[in-house]
Each structure stands twice: as structure tokens, then as C-alpha cells.
Amino acid sequence: MKHSLLCLALLAALSATTGAEAIRSEPVTPLAAPEVIDAGKAELGKKLFFDPRLSRSGFISCNSCHNLSMGGSDNLRTSIGHNWQQGPINSPTVLNSSLSVAQFWDGRAANLQEQAGGPIANPGEMASTHVLAVDVVHSIPGYVDEFQSVFGSGEVSIERMTAAIAEFEKTLVTPGSRFDQWLLGDDGALSEQELAGYTLFKQSGCVACHNGAALGGNSFQRMGVVEPYQTDNPAVGRAGVTGKDADRFTFKVPTLRNIELTYPYFHDGAAETLEEAVQLMGRLQLGRTYSEKETADIVAFLHSLTGKQPDFKLPILPPSSNQTPAPEPFAKKS
Numbered sequence: 001m002k003h004s005l006l007c008l009a010l011l012a013a014l015s016a017t018t019g020a021e022a023i024r025s026e027p028v029t030p031l032a033a034p035e036v037i038d039a040g041k042a043e044l045g046k047k048l049f050f051d052p053r054l055s056r057s058g059f060i061s062c063n064s065c066h067n068l069s070m071g072g073s074d075n076l077r078t079s080i081g082h083n084w085q086q087g088p089i090n091s092p093t094v095l096n097s098s099l100s101v102a103q104f105w106d107g108r109a110a111n112l113q114e115q116a117g118g119p120i121a122n123p124g125e126m127a128s129t130h131v132l133a134v135d136v137v138h139s140i141p142g143y144v145d146e147f148q149s150v151f152g153s154g155e156v157s158i159e160r161m162t163a164a165i166a167e168f169e170k171t172l173v174t175p176g177s178r179f180d181q182w183l184l185g186d187d188g189a190l191s192e193q194e195l196a197g198y199t200l201f202k203q204s205g206c207v208a209c210h211n212g213a214a215l216g217g218n219s220f221q222r223m224g225v226v227e228p229y230q231t232d233n234p235a236v237g238r239a240g241v242t243g244k245d246a247d248r249f250t251f252k253v254p255t256l257r258n259i260e261l262t263y264p265y266f267h268d269g270a271a272e273t274l275e276e277a278v279q280l281m282g283r284l285q286l287g288r289t290y291s292e293k294e295t296a297d298i299v300a301f302l303h304s305l306t307g308k309q310p311d312f313k314l315p316i317l318p319p320s321s322n323q324t325p326a327p328e329p330f331a332k333k334s
């Protein structure tokens, strides 16, 4: 097992191409500033990301559960959806999610555009329908003008909406962390303790799964390699997508970028602190019990992974018109 994990780490290191030019050759590579392919489309996508009118209640936006003031997550064990419904799983951050091989804990959406259609029509989340969400946006003259200038016609479709949201999400990359400064050659960027933590992170094998520019997001791995994970959460992981028994309890490895901001941890949100998450990972994935000092060292290293957070003007949304379908904040059925 140890051997195959190491091979994995080497492979991932060799194939990591997303980073800026690093001075040091490490299994973790620095994040490069996002390349915005289409600034107008991203700007439209930003508005849609913040627009609660995409939900049936008129109250829940993407930003409700992926709060960009809080690391792109909601800091809740599991999310709260339409009608105060208890969500089934922890909300992963949208920061750096463009770097992942697939979206969702089980990877069931191939890319960001495909993903963005999900929550709008999910009865437990925004509880709208694609038809209704399109109607709402189409009824808002300010949006129709913007679709006209971005796409060349005022036609509003779910494909165009999700393409714009995905374009915005591609801008949510967080370069410039102290760890990246160190990777780029600044010896003074990390404290001795943080460096000791990184060394331990590498030597004990965390890096086999958490590697590349995002320290994760590039493979599916079992939760509980050495020892099974105890949870009441019914999520089966990747097996729900592939139907293969071997993929039971296999999840997309989460990114560790900005990890100090995105508590609580794991797909069930059961680990409240980073200390708890690190000790559990050591025991369950590597069969290793860390001392208090070792845990503190790794946690110190993880804190150095917080990058420059998205920095932009709050989008001002165009007002609804007399034709805009009314929100139904207390609709019981969706």
C-alpha cells in the first residue's frame, strides 16, 4: 500500500502543470493567478452567483452556501437548503474548484458548468427549476442586455447561465499563500514549525493523496484506508456514480488550499477542528498516531496554505421587472 501511494505521489508531481514556475521541486506546486478567458462573461457569472432570485424562495444564492467572505463555504456541518432543509453533506469550497478533475464529493459532475445546473433545480437546495430560473432572468431587462453583450443575443438559457457562472468560478483561484512564496524561493516565508509540518506531511505520506497545485482535487481515494471511518452519514461516495463496490467510501480528495477557512471538515462535516482532522487522517489513512507536537506542526503548515482571497466589488444586481415571477419564500412543495 505504502509503495503504491508513493508511486501515485510521484506521478501526480510529474503531471502537475497548473502551477506558476516553482524554484523548488516539490510534490506541491504553486498556484498560478487565474487566467480569465472572457471578463464580460465572468462578470455576468458573478452576478448570477450572488443572485438569490435563481432560487424558488428568492433568498438563497450560490453565495449562501459558498460564502466568498468565508473561504467559499458555509462553515456548517451540512448546508441549509430551501425551507430550512437539513442538507445531506458538507459544502465544499468553490475556491480553486476549477483545478479539480470533477465536481462534487463523488465527482458526479464532469466540470463547473455541468455542476452549476444542479443546485438551482435541487429541491433540497435552491428548489427552483431550470425553466423557472431562465424565466426569472429573462424577465430582468438589465440581464437581457448583459446576455446580449456577452453572448451576442439576448437569449437566456440554462446553458448560457451556467457557462457564465463557471467562467466566474474560474477566477476564484487563490495564489500568493506563504507556502507558495516559499515554493517560489522565499526562504523566509515559512516559520521553522511550518517547515517541520510540511516535512512531516511529506514524509508520513499525506502527500500521496494531497498533492499538485491544489493539494487534492486530482484523484478519488478511500476514506479509511487503514481503519474504517465511523459516520452516520449515508453517503457512499464514488460508488454512487460508478456502481462499483470497490468505489464504496471513495471520495474526491479535498483541496487543502485555504483549509483554515473551510471548517468543519470531511464530507459529513464531523471534524470541527484541523487538529481533529489531521489526527484522524494520520490514523485512518496512514496508520499513524501523531503526538501533540507533530499535530501542531502539520496544522501550522496547513495554515500557511491560505492564499489571496477573491477581491472584487460587490456586484449590484439589476432589479426585477413587473413580469418577474414572484419569489415563493415559504413554498412547502417544490
Ligand code: HEC
Residues within 6 Å of the ligand: 049, 060, 061, 062, 063, 064, 065, 066, 079, 080, 081, 082, 087, 089, 090, 091, 092, 093, 094, 097, 100, 102, 103, 104, 105, 106, 112, 115, 116, 117, 119, 120, 124, 125, 126, 165
Ligand atoms: C443549499 C446550499 C448550496 C447552494 C445554494 C449551492 N451549493 Fe454548491 N454545493 C453545496 C453542497 C452541499 C455541495 C456538495 C454536494 C455533493 O458533493 O454531493 C456543493 C458542491 C458544489 C461544487 C463542487 C465543489 C467540489 O469541490 O466538488 C461547486 C463548484 C458548487 N457547489 C457551486 C455552486 C454554485 C455555482 C451554486 C449556485 C448555482 C451552488 N453551488 C449553490 C451546497 C450548495
Ligand code: HEC
Residues within 6 Å of the ligand: 201, 204, 205, 206, 207, 208, 209, 210, 220, 221, 222, 223, 225, 250, 251, 252, 253, 254, 255, 256, 259, 262, 264, 265, 266, 267, 268, 274, 277, 278, 281, 282, 285, 286, 298
Ligand atoms: C489515501 C489518501 C489520503 C491520505 C494518505 C491522506 N488523505 Fe486527507 N483526505 C483524503 C480524502 C479522501 C479526504 C476526504 C474524506 C472525507 O471527507 O470523507 C481527505 C480529507 C482531508 C482533510 C479535510 C478536508 C476538508 O475540506 O474536509 C484534511 C484536513 C486532510 N485530509 C489532511 C490530511 C493529512 C494532514 C494527511 C496526512 C496525515 C492526509 N490528509 C492523508 C485522502 C487522503
